[in-house]
Amino acid sequence: MPSRRFLTLFLAPAAVLTALAGAAYAATTTSTFQVQITIASACTIVSTATLNFGSQGVLTAAVNNTSTLNVQCTNTTPYNVGLDAGQGTGATVAARKMTGGAATVTYTIYQDSGRTTVWGNTIGTNTVTGTGNGASQALTLYGQVPAQTTPAPASYSDTVTVTVTY
Numbered sequence: 001m002p003s004r005r006f007l008t009l010f011l012a013p014a015a016v017l018t019a020l021a022g023a024a025y026a027a028t029t030t031s032t033f034q035v036q037i038t039i040a041s042a043c044t045i046v047s048t049a050t051l052n053f054g055s056q057g058v059l060t061a062a063v064n065n066t067s068t069l070n071v072q073c074t075n076t077t078p079y080n081v082g083l084d085a086g087q088g089t090g091a092t093v094a095a096r097k098m099t100g101g102a103a104t105v106t107y108t109i110y111q112d113s114g115r116t117t118v119w120g121n122t123i124g125t126n127t128v129t130g131t132g133n134g135a136s137q138a139l140t141l142y143g144q145v146p147a148q149t150t151p152a153p154a155s156y157s158d159t160v161t162v163t164v165t166y
Contacts, residue, residue: 023057041077043166046070046136051143059105063145064115071139071164073132079127079166081139082121083109086158093120099152110142110158123165132166 051067073079088097088104097104110115111128119141120126126138 021092022031031063039074041074041166043073043077043079043132043164045162046057046072048162053106053107053143053145055103056145057150059145059148059150061147065143067141067143068138069162070136071130071132072134072136073130073164073166075132076136077132077166079164080123081131082123082163082165083119083128084121084140084161084163086160088158091098091158093126094118096158096160097157098158100151100156103151103154103156105145105151105156106148107145107158110144113140113142115142115144121163127165 016038048069049067051065053063053065056063069081071079071081083093084089085093086096086098091097094108095106096108097106109119110114111119111126119128130139130150132139
């Protein structure tokens with residue numbers, strides 16, 4: 001019988017240790033931390049598309065076409081979108097110049113489909129205003145090549161710079 005007692009005494013402390021070890025792993029503690037971001041007023045030009053007047057012959061009547069640019073500004077941010085006069089020599093925002101060699105083709109970009117309000121780059125005068133909503137906003141450019149003396153056959157182009165002020 002003494003051997004049975006020895007087993008009982010030996011097994012009892014092992015069971016107590018196992019129970020205590022399990023209890024030690026059951027305790028937890030918690031804490032918290034902050035997560036934050038600061039959104040600053042900002043705008044970006046998401047995309048622009050070529051204003052293409054296609055292939056034309058004699059320019060005896062106005063040629064109209066449209067293009068789109070997309071601006072994205074943070075929600076509630078007011079902005080102005082301006083278009084410069086382009087790179088044609090002697091161009092103004094009212095009479096931009098596409099060049100092909102030494103010759104030019106005059107064109108204008110308007111803010112409205114009636115083609116009455118020129119789109120320029122003077123804030124408060126001829127820029128397009130808006131307020132950001134956090135998503136991309138499409139703005140339509142209404143282009144027109146007016147009737148004019150037709151230059152020699154060639155490809156004519158210009159580059160206009162878009163500026164978003166916010």
